[in-house]
Amino acid sequence: xxxxxxxxxxxxxxxxxxxxxxxxxxxxxxxxxxxxxxxxxxxxxxxxxxxxxxxxxxxxxxxxxxxxxxxxxxxxxxxxxxxxxxxxxxxxxxxxxxxxxxxxxxxxxxxxxxxxxxxxxxxxxxxxxxxxxxxxxxxxxxxxxxxxxxxxxxxxxxxxxxxxxxxxxxxxxxxxxxxxxxxxxxxxxxxxxxxxxxxxxxxxxxxxxxxxxxxxxxxxxxxxxxxxxxxxxxxxxxxxxxxxxx
Numbered sequence: 001x002x003x004x005x006x007x008x009x010x011x012x013x014x015x016x017x018x019x020x021x022x023x024x025x026x027x028x029x030x031x032x033x034x035x036x037x038x039x040x041x042x043x044x045x046x047x048x049x050x051x052x053x054x055x056x057x058x059x060x061x062x063x064x065x066x067x068x069x070x071x072x073x074x075x076x077x078x079x080x081x082x083x084x085x086x087x088x089x090x091x092x093x094x095x096x097x098x099x100x101x102x103x104x105x106x107x108x109x110x111x112x113x114x115x116x117x118x119x120x121x122x123x124x125x126x127x128x129x130x131x132x133x134x135x136x137x138x139x140x141x142x143x144x145x146x147x148x149x150x151x152x153x154x155x156x157x158x159x160x161x162x163x164x165x166x167x168x169x170x171x172x173x174x175x176x177x178x179x180x181x182x183x184x185x186x187x188x189x190x191x192x193x194x195x196x197x198x199x200x201x202x203x204x205x206x207x208x209x210x211x212x213x214x215x216x217x218x219x220x221x222x223x224x225x226x227x228x229x230x231x232x233x234x235x236x237x238x239x240x241x242x243x244x245x246x
Contacts, residue, residue, distance in 0.1 A: 003224030005030030008078040012061055012119055013088030015042035017184030018135070019209035020050075022085050022218050027052040029219060034077050036061070036070055036088070036119075039225050054078065057127055061088045061115030062107070071122040082130040083222045084123045086116050091150045093190045105149045112153035116160065129171040129187040131222045134161045138237050151153035154178075165231035173230040175221050180237025183208040 009026045013019035014035025023035050026048055034055045037043050043056040055077040059070035074081070089112045094100050116134050122130060139147055139155030158176055165174035181187070181199050189206070191199070200207055217236055220226055235241060 001029055001222035001225055003220045004219065004222060007031045007082040007222070008080055009033045009083040009085065009222075010036065010074060010078070010081055010119075010123065011085040011087060012036045012115075013135075014085075015039055015046045015056070017181060017186060018179070018211045018214045019085070019087040020046050020223075022087065022215040023053065024050050025212065025215040025219050026083070026222075031083070031196050032078065034074055036074075038088075050176075060111075061119055062110035064114075064118045067115075067118040067122055071126070075126070078126075080128065081123050081126045084120065084127070084130070085218055085222075086123075086131045086132060086134045088115055088119070089153075091147060091186060091190065093146050094148070096146065097148045100149055108149040109153050112150065113156045113160070116157055120164065124168065124172065127172060130173075131162060132164065132168075132172060132174045133218055133221055134164075134171060134174070134176045136161070136178045136233060138178050138180045138241055140177060140233075142234070160230060161233065162231055169230060173226075175230060176233040177214065177217060177221075178233050178235045178237070179209060179214050180240045181208040182211055182234070184211055202240060202243060203237070204243055207238065209236060209238065 009031045011019050011023045013022045015037035023033050026033050032054050036057050036058040036059050040058050046058050047053055057070050057073050061067055134157050136157040137154040139151045140158050161174050161176040217232050
């Protein structure tokens with residue numbers, strides 16, 4: 001992609017799934033990449049798998065003070081930030097809305113919404129111009145059962161992203177991605193093979209996305225090819241939301 005070589009990039013949730021695939025893609029594009037993740041073991045494994053990474057920093061994005069400390073570490077590795085991939089997030093499958101406990105609700109919101117804000121807040125202090133890409137989901141656009149807290153967090157990310165795009169323009173572009181079903185470790189931990197088959201049956205393309213396919217779109221939106229794109233969200237779902245209920 002045009003304009004990514006030499007860019008200074010931060011990827012949160014960069015040690016697995018979409019985040020890891022995105023870090024790998026930006027390194028391949030010639031960018032200087034720092035990844036953040038709360039799992040030290042998977043961070044170490046990712047550093048071994050992607051030797052071109054600049055640094056890997058342990059942080060729980062739901063903790064604003066921890067995020068501030070992590071970005072102080074980022075300062076020792078990058079002179080500024082040109083691109084933020086604000087990807088870190090969690091999901092918890094519940095029996096239903098009635099089963100969600102307040103502590104569970106707070107944990108998801110603190111990570112998926114507050115974490116996006118904390119990371120973006122630290123980033124804009126270090127970004128004179130650039131691109132911020134926030135991770136939302138098709139769950140922010142439709143009511144997927146068993147995930148009320150996750151759905152709410154991802155819908156809020158869309159509103160936050162639009163506001164950021166308006167307020168940070170013209171120097172900083174902000175967009176959100178809304179992936180559908182992606183074959184990530186988080187997804188594998190929650191679903192059985194039977195559940196995967198049921199989901200795939202409702203996707204016109206008949207399968208989950210590979211994380212590299214989401215990473216490719218992140219690379220496009222961060223590149224000079226997307227220089228006039230800001231304030232929007234982009235669905236990558238294999239046609240799932242376009243299909244009427246059977």
